[in-house]
Amino acid sequence: MADHYILYSAEGSGGVAVEAALALIGAPHEVIEAPTYDPAQRADGDRVLAANPMRQVPALLTPGREVLTESAAILIWLAEQHPEAALAPAAGDPARGAFLRWMVFVSSAIYAHYWLKDDPSRLVADPALHADVDRRIQDRISDCWAVMEAGLAPGRYLLGDQLTVLDLYVAVVSRFRPRRERFYAAAPRMGEVVRRLDADPRLADLWARRYPFAEGWDRL
Ligand SMILES: N[C@@H](CCC(=O)N[C@@H](CS)C(=O)NCC(=O)O)C(=O)O
Structure with missing residues (x-):
C-alpha cells in the first residue's frame, strides 16, 4: 500500500x-x-x-x-x-439522493459533451458544420445548467450549508465553454455558489496554479 x-x-x-x-x-x-x-x-x-x-x-x-x-x-x-x-452527505442523509443525482447529471448531461465539442470531426466529417455543432453543444450545456438551477435550492453551497464535492465539480466544469458569463445567466443562484468557491482561501493557491483567473477567463 x-x-x-x-x-x-x-x-x-x-x-x-x-x-x-x-x-x-x-x-x-x-x-x-x-x-x-x-x-x-x-x-x-x-x-x-x-x-x-x-x-x-x-x-x-x-x-x-x-x-x-x-x-x-x-x-x-x-x-x-x-x-x-465531510465532502458529501453520507448514505441515509436526506441530501444523499440530490447529491448523487446532480453528480451524475454534471458528468453525463454536461461534461460528456466535451468529447465532441473539443473535436467535432469525431462525429461530423464536414468542417463547414463544426461551428454550428459547437454552438448547439454550448446551447445544450447552457440549458442543462438552467435545469440544474431549477432543481436545486442552494444555501451557501449547492445542497445547503455543507460544501460538497458537487460544489467543486460545478465550480470547475462551469469554467469550460460557454464559460461563466453564460453560466451566471442560466444559473444565477449556482453562480453565487461557484463565486464563493472561487474566493475560498483554502483553494486560492490551487485556482491560481491550475485554473488561473486570466483576463477574460469568464467570457466567451
Ligand atoms: N467522462 C469523463 C470525461 C473526462 C474528459 O472529457 N476529460 C477531458 C479533459 S477536461 C479529456 O481528457 N479530454 C480528452 C478527450 O476526450 O479526448 C470524466 O467524467 O472523467
Missing part, C-alpha cells in the same frame, strides 16, 4: 475538481500532467494512457494502486474514503 494518491490531470481540466477535493481532504498526492485536450502536446497527453484507455483525465491511482476513472466516481469515492472531510 503506497502512502499517496497519483492523479493524472491537466491544467484547466476537470481533473482540477479532483485536485481541489484532495486539497480540502489534505491527502498527499502527486499530479502527473497529461494535457489530453491539446493536440500540440500529444506525447504529454498520452501519459494518461498508463491509467485510462479512454485517454481522458482525470484518472486516479489509489494508495492500493487501483485505477479509478470518471470524474464523478472519483469525487464520490474520495468523499467516502475521507468522511472526516
